[in-house]
Amino acid sequence: MDTARTPKPLSRLAEDLRAVDFTVDALDGLWGGAAAAALHRGERVPARRVLDGRRRAHAGGAVLATLAELFVLGLPVPADEAAEALPRLGLDDAVELGLIRRDGDLVVAALDLRPYAFGDAHGEAHWWILSDLGELALGHALGEHHVLGVGGASTTLSGLMLPTPARRVLDLGTGCGIQAMHASRFADEVVATDISERALEFARMNLELNGIEGVELRLGSLFEPVAGERFDRIVSNPPFVITPRTEGVPEYDYRDGGMVGDALVEAVVRGCAEHLEPGGTAQLLANWEYRGDDDGLERAAAWAHGLDHWIVEREVQPVTEYAETWIRDGGTRSGTAAFDRLYDAWLDDFAARGVTEVGFGYVVLRRPVGGDASAAASATDGLARVERRHGAIGSNPAGLGGHLAQCLAAHDRLASLDDGALAALRLTVAGDVTEERHYWPGDADPTAMLLRQGGGFARTISPGTALAALVGACDGELAVGAIVAALAQLLEVDGAALAAELLPEVRELVDDGFLLLPAD
Structure with missing residues (x-):
């Protein structure tokens, strides 16, 4: 040969x-x-x-x-x-x-080798992904240095990625390399880091197997391999699982960051500030502890001090369910002495810090364009959005990144518009928005109206009569101010007062993607 x-x-x-x-x-x-x-x-x-x-x-x-x-x-x-x-x-x-x-x-x-299919702004594609054998093939619990393939968290984060071009992207904790591979589709250069040499070897193999170039692999913990460097985009599915630091409790490289409680997530969020270019964005999966009367979501928002942030809590688990989930994830079966021993260790660890629940969700961070991270905390037009969106989301969760990008762009444009400028715009209703009307039998007027979003976070609002009429009239032909004036005349109310009531609600609908701004 x-x-x-x-x-x-x-x-x-x-x-x-x-x-x-x-x-x-x-x-x-x-x-x-x-x-x-x-x-x-x-x-x-x-x-x-x-x-x-x-x-x-x-x-x-x-x-x-x-x-x-x-x-x-x-x-x-x-x-x-x-x-x-x-x-x-x-x-x-x-x-x-x-x-x-x-x-x-x-x-x-x-090794585990399986196909992986996905769709993004560039279209439909498929790859092959190598990783360590899972519990199904092994027939026993995973090893602590196990390298995970593509799981639910992986597809969640890849779906959250903003589908916009970037010069340099950092994939923090790359594992088998899946997020770096996704990032390579819209980035000129990708740096992928991991504390595990074995994980980086899998990442190298997956890049080569799929013919992907432009990704640099670096060994080290968190931001250490990129000290002094900045990026346009940071993506990370960090090893955020809260694990007891107790002898005999397995510490899996792919999920345990070696810190107490949610300290690792805090370190990642705070570390993004010095590694983002002005205007740069970070997107993370994360969890946070609810301790006593402290609100876990508010604690997570405090970590982002000085950065624009949008934090979405998707789920909250009592510590019992959280412990069970991650003990089983390692391959330890319920009803065994090993399971009970680990369960005790988890609950002891939570009790020591007064933790009752653990929240999980998405974190979007952005460094202010001015470059001064401290300025965002006091800026009136800075993004500081914290919300709970439990339960099902839109019809295309894998495409949530496009929705996030649209909402961020809309927020930035709205921040530069006073009410007069907003009233002059011709808005349109997003294509995924539907209206529901509910009537008591025999009544001519609806007793309740709902606007539902089919994509994005699948939000539902109950607008008042005037707001529902305004949304219905947003077809790109009439300016918002003209619609408000017509409604004021129809409802026989003061036009200025109606505008003062409706324009803040219009801003929220634009922020949430119900209403779309005209092209620049």
């Missing part, structure tokens, strides 16, 4: 995967919707039964089924079938790569 001309192993692996259409859609079609849903719940039996049936019907099986059984279900396959499925890579190079190991006449996966 001419090694000088032979593609590198990961490039050959990509060719093999591409040749058999190793994609999410193809696998879902292979074993069907019910089995695919079971896999999302961590159960592989339905998918295995489908593949077993295919093997019985077609001796030797198809190559896609072989790869699915080997890497997605984590089951051994005959070596000759694995060789047929990986003809370009070959089994010897697959072993050397650490992808598989031999077990007699069988081949067993040594």
Whole structure:
């Protein structure tokens, strides 16, 4: 073999995967919707039964089924079938790569390899992601240096990313590299850091496997690898899980930051101030503790002092549920002595700080354009938005980043407009907004009206008669002031008083994406 001309192993692996259409859609079609849903719940039996049936019907099986059984279900396959499925890579190079190991006449996966599909502002795409084997394939609890693949938190953060161009992006705590890969689609340069050498090796492999360039990997804790540097964008799914610092409690690299309580999240939020360029934005997943009578969400907002911020709490868990969630996440089963011991350790840790609940949500930070972080705290037009949005959100959670970008841009434009300038604008109703009217039987007038947002955070408001009429008239033809004047005449009320009532509400509707500003 001419090694000088032979593609590198990961490039050959990509060719093999591409040749058999190793994609999410193809696998879902292979074993069907019910089995695919079971896999999302961590159960592989339905998918295995489908593949077993295919093997019985077609001796030797198809190559896609072989790869699915080997890497997605984590089951051994005959070596000759694995060789047929990986003809370009070959089994010897697959072993050397650490992808598989031999077990007699069988081949067993040594790494998790699965397809990943997504859509963003650039369109639909798919990648392949390498990570450590999960609990399903291992058959036991995860190791402390486990490198996680793409999970729910990963897709949440990638969906939150602002789909706008950036010069330099920092992915803080990159893990398998998934956020750096997403960031590379809109950034000129990406720096990805992690405290785990093993995680960075996976990130390197995933970048090479998917042909992604322009990402620099650096080893170190939090902001240490980028000391003195600034970025247009910071994204991070930090290791924020609150874990007892007690002997015998596992500390997983992918989720535990080694600090007490929510101190790691506080450190990340505060550290963003000195690493953002003026006007630069950070987007994080985070959690915060509720201690006694202290409001956890207000504590999180205090960490962002001096920065524009928009913090959205999506969920609050009592400490009992929080502990159970993360003990099971490590692979320790309920009803065992090990589970009970860890449960006690978690509850002791929370009790020591008076923690009763833990909130989880999204954090958006921005350094003031003037560059003086201290100025934002007193600026009248600075963004300081803190809200609770528990429960379901819009019809496209994966596209929430576009909604955030739109709302941030709208806030900035509104901040520069006085009421006279706002009244002169011709607004339009967002395409995802619908109106509901509720009537008592026989009544001609509605007893209640609701405006619902189909996308974004799926907000619902109950407008008064005048505001509902104003929104209904916002078709881009009439200025807001003209609509208000017409309503004042129709309702026989003072025009100035009605404007004073409605214009602040119009600002809120623009901030929330119900109403859209005209193009510049």
